[in-house]
Amino acid sequence: MPARVDHDARRREIAEALWRVLARDGFGGLSLRTVAAEMGATTGLVTHYFGSRAELIDHALELLHARTDASLGEADVPLGRASLRTRLLAVLPTTGEAAELSRIWVGFWGLAIVDAGLSAREAARYERWRAWLRPHVAAGWPEADVETSVDLLTSSTHGLVVQALFDPDRFGPERLEALVDAQLARLGG
Amino acid sequence: MPARVDHDARRREIAEALWRVLARDGFGGLSLRTVAAEMGATTGLVTHYFGSRAELIDHALELLHARTDASLGEADVPLGRASLRTRLLAVLPTTGEAAELSRIWVGFWGLAIVDAGLSAREAARYERWRAWLRPHVAAGWPEADVETSVDLLTSSTHGLVVQALFDPDRFGPERLEALVDAQLARLGG
Known part of the structure; x- marks a missing residue:
């Protein structure tokens, strides 16, 4: 047999x-x-x-x-600046594994952008991401406009992923970390 | 004949x-x-x-x-805040035509990200874009760190394009304009 x-x-x-x-x-x-x-x-x-x-x-x-969620670490962490910073850094291509994941995401956008069903799923995923960020922004920067901050943090982080994938020499791990800190420092403004 | x-x-x-x-x-x-x-x-x-x-x-x-360069308007404009703002807004999908152009760009990223030659061309294009921004940042925000500002403006604008394409209901023209202004207001910080 x-x-x-x-x-x-x-x-x-x-x-x-x-x-x-x-x-x-x-x-x-x-x-x-x-x-x-x-x-x-x-x-x-x-x-x-x-x-x-x-x-x-x-x-x-x-x-x-599944791999992205695993790479982001625990969802249930103390509210505030430190947890938010850790989460944003986890999105950036600071390691080979993270860069591979990001490359696949950018490739997926190219597919989803011309597919209404996949676009709707991606919009829903963005909303879940914002829902995670909101209480951390509110706790860490009580004076900030939460929705504006959440949108700008999401934009700058994802835009940075794209730039870094195309130009890893300019955007090494230290530079990426410095840029996240610069964006966070501007959050209360 | x-x-x-x-x-x-x-x-x-x-x-x-x-x-x-x-x-x-x-x-x-x-x-x-x-x-x-x-x-x-x-x-x-x-x-x-x-x-x-x-x-x-x-x-x-x-x-x-060619169509992107045409959509950005004149390159040779007075240095400073107003020109920079106009240029950033031109990148965002505030009209159907701009959204079409942006969708094609995001699709191109998916192709370029797995192609070394196309990635190098995209990195060079990003550098030309930064070269345009630098003197405008330096003139408009004399106290700002130019390279950090240029990287964050590029990131937040391109990241916003992606979010807006997937969720045009959340990111209408007025919201996009408000977010660009919020990012510009944080530039000197």
């Missing part, structure tokens, strides 16, 4: 291959065929687990969200 | 179709076949002018840069 296939292990193996394709070639390079090639398997094996490119993209997003 | 083909007119026609494909489907949807279909022409007609998808992408970038 043939050995019983461990379906969970196989799905994990596909997920790892999918992630490597995303990190190297972005969403533009993601297909049933390229994931299969990355595993050295047949396309048929991948379609046994993911019936279409759309299902593969759904799974890629699940992985992207 | 057949009518002489106007090659310049034909190239312009292809460029217009290419732009419509980009605006609707992003770089992921751009190919010789999709541009031909958009024109109601054969793929052979398009390949007569653009030999490969790479050539089509090169031309898309030329158009993207």
